[in-house]
Amino acid sequence: MKEKKSVKFNLQQQHQNGHLSPFKFAKLLDPEASWDKDQLGDVLHWIRQVVALVCGLLWGAIPLVGGIWIIAFLVISSGIIYGYYAMILKIDEEEFGGHGALLQEGLFVSIMLFLLAWTTVYSLVHF
């Protein structure tokens, strides 16, 4: 009897967990979803890190050389972040501290990650 109850409980948990993951990803693209400041900040941070890693790996592999490509990365990653919160999520930036607060989420760390990935790939692949 107890075993049946625990199995039922586990199945319920799995059912809930199965619903949890798609719900979270759906929220990332849902303009009607409500956002907590911390949640939005975290999402923007991780988007910046992914863009930094991808750009760093790409810039290093091609390779793209020169300080101008750091500016290019900043423009691309900021453009992606702005496009995401303004056009996909359609949020009111005033509720979250303005454009500055949203655009600076994870900015410095993403620059460091980008430089690390770019330098490492460039050094290993082209020398």
Next chain:
Amino acid sequence: MAASALFPNLKYSDGLTVVGISVCTALVCEAISWVLIYRTTSYKSLKSSIDKASKKLETMKTDSSINKPKAKAKKMDRVETSLKESSRDLSLFKFKSGAVVAIVLFVVFGLLNFLFEGKAVAKLPFVPVRIVQKMSHRGLQGDDPTDCSMAFLYFLCSISIRTNLQKFLGFSPPRGAAGAGLFPMPDPKTN
């Protein structure tokens, strides 16, 4: 080193060693921080009170239903004071326990310096500005500004890997705490 033995054809395989050691150091430091700081009830209660106070402050700033501005300002002052006090207590608490992590980082940096002093561990794909060259060309022979020293690569690793690891594990300081701003560094009290 280890990477140069595994990848003898790569000129800058030592850069991989530096990155690998940085990753391991970040994991060890976060493990130490978890044991000494993050699992303690003091830290959990301070973090919880900071989160509550900053959320309360935000709600009060946006809430227009309170008609008496003086009473609202007084209330907000009280919450802000409480937030500042909790942030200070949190910083102090982490500082005391962060000394162990600081020693580990010091030892690791010393070891890397011993292994790679005077050696370019990577090639920069850009020419850094003069002030950055003081770190990126530290201890290297020659005038090529694109030679990258261990110190600069380790600096990049420390900031990017440790900060993201702290964030991933949920150990980043709360946004309401003092010190979180334009350039969030890895939590300095655990450095």
